Amino acid sequence: MSGIGPLEPGEGTHAWDTPGPDTHPEGPLRTRPAHGPIARFHERHRRASLAALALILLLAGGSYLYATRRHTPPPAPSLPPYPSQVTDISYLDAVATPPRDAGTRSFSFAVLVGVRSGPPVTVTRIAQPYAGLSVTSEPRPPFRTKAGTAHNVAITMHIKECGKVPASAGLPFLDVTLRNARAIQVHSFILGPRYAQALSQALQVACGNDFR
Amino acid sequence: MRQRSLIAITAALAAGALTLTACGSRGGDKGSDSGSGGTTVIIGVDAPLTGDLSALGLGIKNSVDLAAKTANKQQTVKGITFKVQAFDDQAQPSSGQQNAVKFVADKNVLGVVGPLNSSVSESMQKVFDDAKLVQVSPANTGPSLSQGPDWRTKKVRQYKSYFRTATTDAIQGPFAAQYVYNDAKKTKVFVIDDKKTYGAGLAGTFTDEFKKLGGKVVGTEHIDPDTKDFSAVATKVKKSGADVVYYGGEYPQAGPLSKQIKAAGAKIPLVGGDGINDADFVKLAGPDSTGDLATSVGAPVEELDSAKQFVADYKAGGYKDEYSAYGGYSYDSAWAIIEAVKKVVEDNDGKLPSDARAKVTEAMQNVSFDGVTGKVSFDEFGDATNKQLTVYRVENGAFAPVKSGTFTG
Numbered sequence: 001m002s003g004i005g006p007l008e009p010g011e012g013t014h015a016w017d018t019p020g021p022d023t024h025p026e027g028p029l030r031t032r033p034a035h036g037p038i039a040r041f042h043e044r045h046r047r048a049s050l051a052a053l054a055l056i057l058l059l060a061g062g063s064y065l066y067a068t069r070r071h072t073p074p075p076a077p078s079l080p081p082y083p084s085q086v087t088d089i090s091y092l093d094a095v096a097t098p099p100r101d102a103g104t105r106s107f108s109f110a111v112l113v114g115v116r117s118g119p120p121v122t123v124t125r126i127a128q129p130y131a132g133l134s135v136t137s138e139p140r141p142p143f144r145t146k147a148g149t150a151h152n153v154a155i156t157m158h159i160k161e162c163g164k165v166p167a168s169a170g171l172p173f174l175d176v177t178l179r180n181a182r183a184i185q186v187h188s189f190i191l192g193p194r195y196a197q198a199l200s201q202a203l204q205v206a207c208g209n210d211f212r
Numbered sequence: 213m214r215q216r217s218l219i220a221i222t223a224a225l226a227a228g229a230l231t232l233t234a235c236g237s238r239g240g241d242k243g244s245d246s247g248s249g250g251t252t253v254i255i256g257v258d259a260p261l262t263g264d265l266s267a268l269g270l271g272i273k274n275s276v277d278l279a280a281k282t283a284n285k286q287q288t289v290k291g292i293t294f295k296v297q298a299f300d301d302q303a304q305p306s307s308g309q310q311n312a313v314k315f316v317a318d319k320n321v322l323g324v325v326g327p328l329n330s331s332v333s334e335s336m337q338k339v340f341d342d343a344k345l346v347q348v349s350p351a352n353t354g355p356s357l358s359q360g361p362d363w364r365t366k367k368v369r370q371y372k373s374y375f376r377t378a379t380t381d382a383i384q385g386p387f388a389a390q391y392v393y394n395d396a397k398k399t400k401v402f403v404i405d406d407k408k409t410y411g412a413g414l415a416g417t418f419t420d421e422f423k424k425l426g427g428k429v430v431g432t433e434h435i436d437p438d439t440k441d442f443s444a445v446a447t448k449v450k451k452s453g454a455d456v457v458y459y460g461g462e463y464p465q466a467g468p469l470s471k472q473i474k475a476a477g478a479k480i481p482l483v484g485g486d487g488i489n490d491a492d493f494v495k496l497a498g499p500d501s502t503g504d505l506a507t508s509v510g511a512p513v514e515e516l517d518s519a520k521q522f523v524a525d526y527k528a529g530g531y532k533d534e535y536s537a538y539g540g541y542s543y544d545s546a547w548a549i550i551e552a553v554k555k556v557v558e559d560n561d562g563k564l565p566s567d568a569r570a571k572v573t574e575a576m577q578n579v580s581f582d583g584v585t586g587k588v589s590f591d592e593f594g595d596a597t598n599k600q601l602t603v604y605r606v607e608n609g610a611f612a613p614v615k616s617g618t619f620t621g
Binding site: 082171193 | 383386387420421426511515517599616617619
């Protein structure tokens with residue numbers, strides 16, 4: 001506010017266009033008589049026109065300052081979370097192998113696929129890392145899971161070559177491709193010791209002495 | 213009267229214009245670090261603040277400082293002002309133990325974040341536990357610290373006052389083995405460690421899983437972490453025919469080791485754990501380190517929106533040192549202490565009870581919040597329930613994430 005004086009005369013002050021007691025009415029402020037209608041109007045409405053001028057200047061200055069103010073960037077639209085950060089896949093238990101795979105060297109187990117928050121997540125692929133195994137699931141990918149929900153997925157492992165499967169992996173995992181509105185990611189879900197034990201037992205039963 | 217009205221309107225408009233201008237300038241709010249007054253609670257920090265590992269230690273200290281300042285600014289615990297007291301352990305167990313004694317002696321210390329090294333933690337745990345002073349490590353990965361020496365066969369919690377936000381090597385080692393064997397298609401490993409709790413333990417969990425998968429260990433060696441001449445070991449690696457080297461230890465040794473192995477003619481990747489996941493590793497290992505791998509705890513920062521806020525706040529905090537590999541975990545460790553203090557104060561009519569340390573330790577077991585690194589809570593052993601890991605690969609002179617995994621067992 002510095003530099004801005006009193007807007008109205010206060011005690012001990014006076015308007016600058018009001019002649020003071022020691023000022024000659026025709027003093028230095030008025031060196032020439034007013035001529036023409038604008039000048040006469042100005043003369044008659046001097047205070048009003050000065051106030052209007054001040055108003056215009058203030059509005060112009062205010063508008064300039066407002067237009068050239070430091071712009072705060074609008075808040076970035078919040079992106080949905082990455083799918084791997086909101087998706088849980090956990091081991092449930094062994095389940096019966098689907099009829100179409102019965103008789104083959106296969107075994108099945110159920111996992112729970114859940115999404116905690118954000119937009120729906122689609123599982124587009126389920127894989128596992130061992131060269132001697134392949135995997136199918138029911139439902140088959142792609143399938144979608146909404147936030148706040150979870151559903152069972154039956155995973156079936158197919159043993160193709162006993163020499164290329166681990167006899168007793170400690171922390172085996174599934175590689176799952178997840179997609180949501182933010183990204184597509186391949187994420188490893190390490191299903192824990194119960195899955196490791198079930199996998200080892202199933203492989204022992206299926207491969208027996210075929211292990212190296 | 214009319215004239216006065218005009219002047220009054222002018223004044224009102226002028227004030228309005230100035231108000232608009234003021235509304236448009238919000239960038240200057242620097243906030244306040246002033247506390248919420250009342251009682252002062254000290255959060256201790258123990259980490260290597262000098263020496264080879266200081267890059268990690270200073271990141272821990274600064275991140276705890278940021279958490280305390282944030283809590284004070286937000287008045288997270290009414291009537292409590294948090295202060296940080298940091299001691300340098302120089303990565304030495306004896307120094308760590310002395311620091312633990314000093315923390316215990318200061319009654320205002322209600323929690324300690326640290327240390328970095330598992331071997332240092334071993335020397336501090338009992339001191340803290342005897343005093344019922346809670347300890348939250350952002351970086352210890354040795355499984356025995358929380359699950360006992362026989363953790364492979366029978367897990368037994370060692371100390372009720374010990375917690376950590378980092379994932380253990382019981383997961384990190386096997387995760388690395390799975391990646392090296394299945395994804396990188398390496399089958400012959402030469403395993404080296406520095407004989408310390410962290411390095412030897414991690415090399416052990418890696419080796420166990422690598423062998424279970426069908427991989428072969430074609431050589432093993434221990435190095436002296438006090439030297440930087442690894443030429444004899446490098447020659448052995450070259451002669452072994454290994455297609456990958458696994459090193460259990462930290463970057464001050466891992467960098468020169470990688471460089472000297474390549475110089476010996478073995479153009480094979482060196483793989484390590486979170487202890488080598490630092491920019492200094494790449495500097496020390498040189499340009500031939502491209503393709504070297506490191507696992508580290510947690511998801512990549514770019515996947516965690518909460519981490520982005522931390523990164524921005526850290527930058528705004530003006531800290532000279534990087535937050536490094538454990539910055540987010542350190543912030544979360546400090547925030548876990550703050551949350552525990554909050555619970556204790558709220559349960560005691562807004563004041564700290566006389567047995568505050570014991571109560572804070574008790575409250576820590578049930579702490580749960582969305583932190584920088586994701587959901588922060590602790591299991592029955594005091595270990596982090598959020599068990600994410602990432603494999604990083606050296607590309608273009610820096611570690612870049614290549615694969616992440618989550619332990620859901």
